[in-house]
Amino acid sequence: MKAKQSLGSRLAEGVSGGLVRVLLIVVGLFWLVPTIGLLLSSLRSPEDIAASGWWKVFTEPSQLTFDSYAKLLENEDITSSLVNTVWITVPATLLVVIIGSLAGYAFAWMEFPGRDWWFLGVVGLLVVPVQVALIPIAELFGSIGIFGSVIGVVLFHVGFGLPFAVFLLRNFFAEIPRELLEAARLDGAGELRLFFRVVMPLGAPAIAALGIFQFLWVWNDLLVALIFSDSGSQPITVALQTQVRQFGNNIDVLAPGAFISMVVPLVVFFAFQRQFVSGVMAGAVK
């Protein structure tokens, strides 16, 4: 860390530091302004939105109001879709973590014929685009009667979350020192005990990274839910998407709706930056 700072200061001597700073501030504003625009739009009345741009609130702060949010939370469609989002995201995340851990552990530490080939097969599935499965799975779910249900959406997310989960966890579990596992084994721990008491706790950083990655992935998904959910099981992304068609007249619904849908991912992002970043980095192959 120290070496890096000294390098940083030396670099700053080389190029005019002031220019770099100004440039980065401008770019930073560039990145912030769109989100600020959404936030401030969500805090204005429909009349104000129709009359002027969101930057007007800087000269007329009295325009700020929570009315749009209050109205939105009385909107049955939106609140029930928020609940659906939770009902889809939580199971899809937990299932991927559990099933992925089991398989990752088996690939890392168990002996069975063709183990490495099976694992390479899973790795090959990492980059399969979800688009390939939309039509076949729609027909499959239709025939077994879970098309349009929360279960269908969850299952699809689990299926396409697993290759990455197995890949990430197998690689991480393989790094656990053999001695630890052998010691536990000598103490008479069975397979399940070993898995829950040794492997899972030691693999916690990778499991957290995977969990956060998968959570955000499912929470933010539009396409899968657009196809596999119906009006009763749709998550917030789909509920808002149906509103986009009348864009312009309903910014008082869209802006606060989009912001509410962003709150959870943003909280997760700021609270678990570290895990999120390592999840993203491991997922670079996805």
Add this chain to the structure above:
Amino acid sequence: MTSATAAGGVKPPAVGKSRKSVTGTRRIVAALFLLPALVLLGALVVYPIGYSVVRSFYDQSGDGFAGIDNYKSLFTDEGIRTALKNNVIWVVFAPTVATALGLIFAVLTERVRWGTAFKLVVFMPMAISMLAAGIIFRLVYDQDPDKGVANAVWVGVHDTFTQASAFPKAHPGRQSPLEPAGGGAFITKSPVRAGETVSLPLVGVAPDLMPDGAKPAVAAKPQPDKITGTTWQDFTRGKGVGKLNSVDAAELGYAGMKIEAVKDGKVVASATAADDGTFTLPASADGALLRLPDSNFKEPYNGLDWLGPSLVTPSIIGAYIWMWAGFAMVLIAAGLAGVPRELLEAARVDGASEWQVFRRVTVPLLAPVLAVVTVTLMINVLKVFDLVFIIAPGSSQDDANVLALELYRKGFSEDQPGIASAISVFLLLLVIPVMWFNVRRLRREVRR
């Protein structure tokens, strides 16, 4: 954030070491551990691949074998061709621009103390949904410069360099001494003489568009050897024109209106109206016609049509880069942290400029990371759907079409699952090289 990167999987974990089952597991136990994952993967990922491949050779109803007809339509169907063309644009520009920006940000943030805060700001959009980003950018790209921040900035810059006109839609009223002179200008019907006063009344400027400084119009006083006159809005609110072609108390002068005296097609003198609409021309204008040039009447500049047919794809790519440049930046920054500092310093000691160090040392050392980032983004871009679906308005969605969107339309609203399956197989074929690369790299590690 930088320290977190070290904990992550940027270096592929060494898989090596032939590992015997520590636990002496019976095969049945191993099978139980694997079963849920393999069953789900088989049913939800592997089976659909096979199904899609087979389905793509059957017609839309699924009953008749269609050979390669569905694949032929990839190149003949108008919608798919636009989508293909746009996908090429996406794949060429989005990953390269995002990676280039990521590289620049990663290098520059090393030079400031608040680099981490900057990274957080740029990386944040990765956490939100493409839907939310889409709504954010629908707002940004709003055509009306009074609402969309993109056009507000653009028009602001534009108007700084070109003068905005003040009187759009102004035109002569009844029995006016003025007539159209072509190209939006107006000209007097008869020549003016020195010592006379001239009236140049117009109507039609909306009250809120009148210049802020405009004052009630005043009838000009005649001056010897000069031409004086007034140009004003000959319209009294609630009373119509008032007294036609003469100044009423409630009528405003056209402050800032340009007036040209024209003789034989040449401008011999010009003037600008004062706040009360009066103007004075020198004697040289004697016998000339007075013209109000078209620059007075141009429509105010309204900015770019960001989401119109020609700009919609670049605009959406802009939104994508906003989301993903942070991803490139974080990965590249992690790579940068692994670059041996001695190399950079050695180059500097040898007299290399900062640019040369960057170009000849940093970039080549980062080449593998840059390649991984670019390829990852390319795969991601191939599948782009949400952003286009949300940002492109109905009127220009056809122009913004991409393969994933066309697949959704064909498969789920136009009832052409055969063609949709062909599109999905085509997408799969495009990522197979990457799949092969992943497997090969892993196989080396597993076998070690």
